[in-house]
Amino acid sequence: MIAEDSRRFEGIDADFKELANAVHQTPNVVEATNKVGLFGKLEDIQSRLSLCEKALSEYLDTKRLAFPRFDFISSADLLDILSNGTNPQQVEKHLSKLFDNMAKMQFDADEEERPAQSAVGMFSREEEYVPFSQPCECTGQVEVWLNRVLDSMRSTVRHELSEAVTSSEDRPREQWLFDCPAQVALTCTQIWWTSDVGMAFSRLEEGYDNAMKEFHRKQVSQLNTLISILIGHLTLGDRQMVMTICTIDVHARDVVAKMIAHKVENSQAFVWLSQLRHRWDEKDKHCFSNIFDAQFLYSYEYLGNTPRLVITPLTDRCYITLTQSLHLTMSGAPAGPAGTGKTETTKDLGRALGIMVYVFNCSEQMDYKVKSIQDAIRDKKQRFTVMREEVSLCPSVGIFITMNPGYAGRTELPENLKALFRRRNTALS
Known part of the structure; x- marks a missing residue:
C-alpha cells in the first residue's frame, strides 16, 4: 500500500514538472494559462494529490495509534521522524x-x-x-x-x-541529595516529609506533647543547612536543585507550623489530609501520592532539573479541586483572569505526580465526546473507541481547561461540556 502511494505521488510529481516546463517555455502569461487541456490536467493532478494526502493521513494515524505521543506533534515533524526512524541520532x-x-x-x-x-x-x-x-x-x-x-x-x-x-536513611540529606537526579531528590524529600509528620503524629498519640514542635525545629534546621549550601560554590544544576527543594521545604515548614498553631494532634485532620502527600510503598516498590481519599500512582515521567512554583493557600485549593476531579473521573476547569497561574498550576500538579502535561489550544473538536474517555476510565477498560478509532486507555489521563473568558474570540463552554469539568476560581479574593 505504501509503495503504491509512493508511485502515485511520483507520477503526480512528474506530471506537475511537465506542466511547469511547458509554462516556463511560454513567457506570455495569457498564452501560458490558456493552453488547451491545462485546466483539466490541473484538476486531475489536484484530485490525485487529494488521494495521496488522504492515504498519507491514514498512514500517519496508524503510527499515532502505535505511539500516542505522536498525536501532539505536527505531521511534518512526524514525517521527519518516520523517514529517519532507523537513525536514532537523527530522531x-x-x-x-x-x-x-x-x-x-x-x-x-x-x-x-x-x-x-x-x-x-x-x-x-x-x-x-x-x-x-x-x-x-x-x-x-x-x-x-x-x-x-x-x-x-x-x-x-x-x-x-x-x-x-x-540510601537516604543512612546519610544526612545534604549529602545524599547530590548523588541522585534532581527530580528524585525532590520526590524523596517529599516522601520523608510525609513519613516524618506521620511519626510525629504517632508520638503525639503516645503522649509526647512536643513531638510536632521538635519536628518543626528539625525542619528549620534543615532549611538553614540548605540556605548555607546555596551561599557556597555550586554548579548551576546543583543550585537549581537546592533552590527547588527550598521552595517545597518552605511550604512543608509552614504546614507543620499551621498544625502546631491549630493544636492539630490527629493525622485525620483537614489541615493534613488536604496536603499532597507522597509515600513509598516498600512492598510494591512504587511511589504514591495521596490527598484526602484520592490516591495516585506516580507516573515516573522524567522531569529533569526544573524549578517549581511557590505553593500558596490558593495553590493548595486548586490542587484539592483538580485531584478530586481526577479521583471522581471528572475533569477540571480553573477559571480566572489572565496571568493568575491557571495553566502553570495545572502543569505543576502534573510535575508533582510525575505526569507528562501537554498544553494546546482548545478547538471546536473538543466537545462532549471527551466523556467517552471518562466513561472508559470509570469502567476500567483497557481499550475503548473514541473518534471512530479503538485505542489503548491510559487510566491516569486527565483533561483540564484553563479559561479566562471575556476576551475577543473566547467564549464560555457550552453547558453540556461545562458539566464535565469541576470549576476552580483562581481570582484572588
Missing part, C-alpha cells in the same frame, strides 16, 4: 516534543568509536545526565523503539527513586 532532535524533559540520549559506541543504536542514558534540557537502569535498543520501527525508550525512562526514574529512598 533525537524531536525527543523534547515527545517527552517532558528528555532532550537527547547517550549511545554506546561501536568498535570504530561511532554511536551505536543502544541508548545507555538520557540528558535533560538543563544538561542533567541520568543513566538508564538497563540499555535500550533503538532498532526496528521507530514507534516501537520509542515505546521502549518510554519504558526505559520510567523504569529508570522508578529505580533511582527506590535507590534514593533506601
